[in-house]
Amino acid sequence: MTAATIIQSLASGLLMGLLYGLIAVGLALIFGLMDVTNFAHGEFLMLAMYGAFFLFAFFAVDPLLAAPLVAAGMFVFGAVIYLLIVRFAMRAKANIGMVQIFTTFGLAILMRGLAQFFFTPDYRSIPTSWLGGKTVSFGGIFLPVPQLVGALISVAAFGALFFFIKKTDFGRALEATREDAGAVALVGIDKNKVFALGWGLGSALVGLAGAVMASFFYIYPDVGASFALIAYVTVALGGFGSVFGAFAGGIIVGLVEASTALILPPSLKSVGIYAVYLLVVFIRPRGLFGSI
Amino acid sequence: MLSVHEVTTAYQGLVAISSVTIEVAKGEIVAVCGANGAGKSTLIKTIAGAERPRSGTVTFDGEQINGVPQHLITARGIAYVPENRRLFPRLSVGDNLRLGSYMYRGKPDRDEPLKLVFELFPRLSERLEQRAETLSGGEQQMLAIGRALMTRPRLLMLDEPSQGIMPKLVDEIFQAVVKIRDMGMTVLIVEQRMSEVLEIADRAYILQTGRVQMQGNAAEILGNPDVRKAYLGL
Numbered sequence: 001m002t003a004a005t006i007i008q009s010l011a012s013g014l015l016m017g018l019l020y021g022l023i024a025v026g027l028a029l030i031f032g033l034m035d036v037t038n039f040a041h042g043e044f045l046m047l048a049m050y051g052a053f054f055l056f057a058f059f060a061v062d063p064l065l066a067a068p069l070v071a072a073g074m075f076v077f078g079a080v081i082y083l084l085i086v087r088f089a090m091r092a093k094a095n096i097g098m099v100q101i102f103t104t105f106g107l108a109i110l111m112r113g114l115a116q117f118f119f120t121p122d123y124r125s126i127p128t129s130w131l132g133g134k135t136v137s138f139g140g141i142f143l144p145v146p147q148l149v150g151a152l153i154s155v156a157a158f159g160a161l162f163f164f165i166k167k168t169d170f171g172r173a174l175e176a177t178r179e180d181a182g183a184v185a186l187v188g189i190d191k192n193k194v195f196a197l198g199w200g201l202g203s204a205l206v207g208l209a210g211a212v213m214a215s216f217f218y219i220y221p222d223v224g225a226s227f228a229l230i231a232y233v234t235v236a237l238g239g240f241g242s243v244f245g246a247f248a249g250g251i252i253v254g255l256v257e258a259s260t261a262l263i264l265p266p267s268l269k270s271v272g273i274y275a276v277y278l279l280v281v282f283i284r285p286r287g288l289f290g291s292i
Numbered sequence: 293m294l295s296v297h298e299v300t301t302a303y304q305g306l307v308a309i310s311s312v313t314i315e316v317a318k319g320e321i322v323a324v325c326g327a328n329g330a331g332k333s334t335l336i337k338t339i340a341g342a343e344r345p346r347s348g349t350v351t352f353d354g355e356q357i358n359g360v361p362q363h364l365i366t367a368r369g370i371a372y373v374p375e376n377r378r379l380f381p382r383l384s385v386g387d388n389l390r391l392g393s394y395m396y397r398g399k400p401d402r403d404e405p406l407k408l409v410f411e412l413f414p415r416l417s418e419r420l421e422q423r424a425e426t427l428s429g430g431e432q433q434m435l436a437i438g439r440a441l442m443t444r445p446r447l448l449m450l451d452e453p454s455q456g457i458m459p460k461l462v463d464e465i466f467q468a469v470v471k472i473r474d475m476g477m478t479v480l481i482v483e484q485r486m487s488e489v490l491e492i493a494d495r496a497y498i499l500q501t502g503r504v505q506m507q508g509n510a511a512e513i514l515g516n517p518d519v520r521k522a523y524l525g526l
Contacts, residue, residue: 187439
């Protein structure tokens with residue numbers, strides 16, 4: 001194993017990690033806002049990937065161009081899911097935690113079933129795109145352009161989210177609702193609107209990730225499952241509900257995954273992630289950047 | 293301005309206030325007093341829209357407001373400072389105040405009430421960057437009132453503003469309430485510290501086990517020998 005191989009795989013790991021972060025940020029945002037874990041998060045990713053695929057297949061829209069469209073569509077989808085389903089699940093008088101788990105878990109199963117029925121279980125892919133198949137090299141390290149652009153989009157999206165939360169009125173309303181959802185009515189804010197906005201935003205972020213990933217991953221109804229599992233680990237690693245933590249957690253997961261692949265056979269590449277996760281859970285159960 | 297007519301509110305089947313009728317006229321400070329568990333907080337929560345009455349009506353400026361969602365009641369001009377203040381603890385003092393004027397976002401004069409808030413509570417202006425949770429109890433109460441004033445209320449409702457605050461600051465807060473009234477707002481204040489609040493109030497209601505026991509001019513109630521014996525220990 002040479003230094004070049006190590007750097008090469010860490011660089012690829014970083015790129016993948018930034019995407020893991022982008023997937024996880026949406027999950028962390030929703031959880032932080034209202035203590036609801038969206039167990040359909042992977043299926044949201046799957047839907048976004050199909051969105052990019054169909055835009056390509058029917059309208060020849062390049063995934064890069066499709067990304068903002070898919071993100072906008074997912075924003076609406078997420079807000080509607082909150083308003084039509086999750087909102088009612090939150091009114092449960094007893095066992096509210098269980099009700100929320102079963103609701104979003106049920107939604108996941110429904111979405112997968114519908115995808116299998118309407119989209120068929122076939123593996124799809126986007127064979128040609130503007131960036132597809134291209135690589136760039138930096139001092140002997142080769143990076144695939146789609147992944148590199150995906151990573152840059154992820155950084156940009158995170159920057160935009162950070163600005164939105166810290167600098168805008170809606171962002172401040174989001175933070176206030178996160179602090180005390182029962183108190184925002186005191187300043188005239190409708191918490192249901194903020195929750196819908198949170199679901200929209202979280203879904204748009206995973207939508208962006210899905211559209212980017214559609215150009216270099218196979219698309220099939222169960223594709224969300226493995227990424228969702230990583231997203232839950234990422235969110236728990238970074239600290240539940242911490243948007244910054246989820247992003248940092250994503251990068252760590254990407255790097256750990258790449259390092260494991262260097263040492264162990266590729267089929268065991270996930271072992272490292274779960275080992276690090278267990279370590280964090282034992283030593284710092286609230287996650288690396290968690291505040292509770 | 294505000295009229296609560298025959299309102300009954302229950303919590304999980306237990307009646308907390310029953311057939312309560314009170315009136316608040318524009319420009320008044322009205323105090324609602326009574327022992328713990330008399331239903332004072334329930335009354336104020338019912339007006340604010342945080343609790344729904346089982347029967348009766350709440351009318352504000354001629355319009356019925358019971359049944360209106362809480363955030364829309366705030367928008368109509370009733371600001372409510374709850375007993376435990378409900379600040380946004382990890383946000384800064386400045387952000388808490390700015391959230392108060394959230395309804396006026398995009399308007400050029402959005403932060404106009406800020407001058408008034410700093411005039412009433414100068415120490416808030418020195419702590420704008422601090423997290424709300426790092427303030428003392430008295431300062432938190434000031435911030436809660438300040439945030440409420442940022443919503444530009446016509447009626448300000450305070451639930452036990454003196455709770456958990458050192459005596460010197462209680463005085464400061466009560467003096468601020470008088471100034472707020474003098475600026476043209478109306479104040480409804482729920483308070484257990486009867487003798488102090490009756491000093492600043494125009495009229496008062498005394499609640500006992502969920503019913504209005506006595507009502508009238510604050511000075512008269514303060515001078516009533518029965519009240520002095522039963523509530524003030526004099």
